[in-house]
Amino acid sequence: MFLPVCRKDLEERGIGQLDFVFVSGDAYVDHPSFAAALLGRLLESRGYSVGILCQPDWKSAENFKALGQPRLSFLVTAGAMDSMVSNYTANNKPRSEDSYSHGGEKGHRPDRAVIQYVAKIREAYKGVNVIIGGIEASLRRTAHYDYWSNTVKHSVLLDSKADLLIYGMGEKALLEIASQLDKGISARKIRGVRGTCWFTGKKDEVPADAIMLPSFEEVSKNTPESKEMFALSYKIQEENTDAINGSVLAEPSESRFVIQEKSAFPLSQAEFDSIYDLPFERKWHPMYDVAASNGKKGIPALSEVKFSLTSCRGCFGACSFCAITFHQGRRIQSRSHESLLSEAKKMTQDSDFKGYIHDVGGPTANFRSDACEFQKKNGACKNRDCLGVSPCQNVKADHKDYIELLKKLRSLPNVKKVFIRSGIRFDYLMLDKDKTFLYELCKHHVSGQLKVAPEHVSDKVLALMRKSTHAVYEKFSAEYAKANKELGLKQYLVPYYIAGHPGAGIPEAIETALYLKKTGFVPDQVQDFYPTPGSLATCMYYTGLNPHEKKSDGKFKEVYVARGGHERRLQRALLQFNKKENAQLVKEALIQAGRADLIKILL
Incomplete structure (x- = not known):
C-alpha cells in the first residue's frame, strides 16, 4: 500500500489527521532511492502517519491543504536535485524535461522550490511547524554562492522562513526531531540535534563551543576582501563535516545567527539494512499510470534505479x-x-x-x-x-x-x-x-564499454579537481586493455571530461584535445562545469581563490576561472574538435592561444 496522497486515501485508512505531511518537488515513487518515500516509510515504521504531497501547484496556497494540517510538522524538500539544477542546464538554459516528473515533463517544480513551498504552507496554515531538508536545503544551509543570480545568498533556513533545517542524510535527525515534536516541543525550539541547523536572534543562545564563521555581511559583498572571507568560511565548513571531529558552527547573518549542529553519525550497517527492508512498493504511484500531457506514462527516473x-x-x-x-x-x-x-x-x-x-x-x-x-x-x-x-x-x-x-x-x-x-x-x-x-x-x-571519469588531462587542473594525475589514468587504461586481451574480450573505456572547471583555460583545453587526437577518442558528450552550491569548485569559481592553498602573504592563492558562456563554449569545442559545427570555435580558440599551427592537426 502506498503512503496517502489525497483525502480519499486518508478516509479509506481512517486517518483524521496526519502526523507529518511530506511536500516534495519530485513525483511520488515508493522506492528507497527517493527520499520522501524512504523517510516517510521510516517514520511510518515508528508509528507515525505520513502523507506525500508531491509536486503541488505552488501558485495557490489551497493546493497545500490537500492533506490537511499535520499534527506535528510539514517536511519540505525540493526533491532529489536542487530545483535550479533540475530546471536549468550548466549554461543557464531551461531544461526540456524533468526525469523526476510524470512523463518526464518539465514545469512541475518551481525555481527555488524550498522557499516557494514554505511560503505557501505559511499562507495556508499560520504557526504550523515547517522543517526543510534534502539536497537543496542541505547544500544551502549557510551563506552560499548562487550561480543563477550570481550573488551570495543567505542560509535557505532564513530565506525560506522555515523553523528547522535537516542537512545530510536525515534519518537519525528526523527520528529524534519527531520524538521531540511528539512531546510538544515546537520545531523552532529544538536544539542540539546532530545534522540540523537552527537560528536565533539572541547572541547568548549561540553555543559556547561553536566556531564562529565569517558573517553573511562579510562574505556577500562582491569585493576581493569579501571573496577572501567566503573562501575562509568554506574552508572552515569543509573541515567540520565529520561527525567525530567536527565542531558546531555559527554564522552571523545580519541580526540573527544560523547554528549548524555537528553532523549526524553514520548509520550502522544494521540501521542501513533495516531501512532498505521497509515495505516499499518499489514503483511509481498508480496516478502516473495514465499518460501525461506529452503522452508518456510513469516517472523516468525510476528506470535508472528500479x-x-x-x-x-x-x-x-x-x-x-x-x-x-x-x-x-x-x-x-x-x-x-x-x-x-x-x-x-x-x-x-x-x-x-x-x-x-x-x-x-x-x-x-x-x-x-x-x-x-x-x-x-x-x-x-x-x-x-x-x-x-x-x-x-x-x-x-x-x-x-x-x-x-x-x-x-x-x-x-x-x-x-x-x-x-x-x-x-x-x-x-x-x-x-x-x-x-x-x-x-x-x-x-562490463558489457562492451566501461564509463570512467578521468575528467581532464592537465595535472594542474586535476590537482584542483582532487583527482589523480593523468599518468594514473593512462596506467589504468593500459591495465584495463591488458586484462581484456587476456580474457579474450573486446571492451573499451568511455572517459568523461569536464570543460571550464576552475583552473582550466584554453591552453589546458588544447592539451586535452591533443591527447584525445593522439588516442583517437573524442567524446560524444562533454560536461560543462556547473557551479552548484556546496562544492569546493563552486567556491573557487565564485572567489577565484583556492581555499586550501596560501601565498607567502597569507592570502589564498588565485585560481584561473573561465567566466561567461563564450569561453566555456570554446573549451567544450576543443574537447569535441571533430564535430563540424565546432570548427570555427576551435579555430578561434587556437588563434587566441597563439597555436594556429595546430589548426591543421585538429581540423
Missing part, C-alpha cells in the same frame, strides 16, 4: 566539483551482503525483470569501507585528502568484500548479469596490488 542496488553511502574521494562529501560525508556506510541479496531476490520476482541487475554501488561503487583504520576511529582528516594527486599512504585499498558480494549476486537464480554503472574510482583500484577485482570487473560486470 533494478539497481544501493550498496554504500559517502565518498572519501572528495572530488572538488562534487558536493556529495558536503552532504553525505567522507565516511563510508555499507549494507550487508544479506540485505543486498534479499533485495536482489525481491527484484528478480518483478514481472519486468529481464535478468539484469543494472548497478551495485553508490557515490563510488568500489568503496565498501572507510579509507583507513584511523578514519574509523578518529573521523576523516581535516587537512589531508585520501586520494587525489598524492594518495595518503594509510589508504587501505581492498576489494575483497565487494568481489564476494558481486559473486553472490550473479549466482542468484534468474540473474544473467550484474553490471556496475556507478562511478569506479580507478585510482583507488590501482592502489590495490591485488588485481583480482579488475579482472572480475572486465569478465563479469
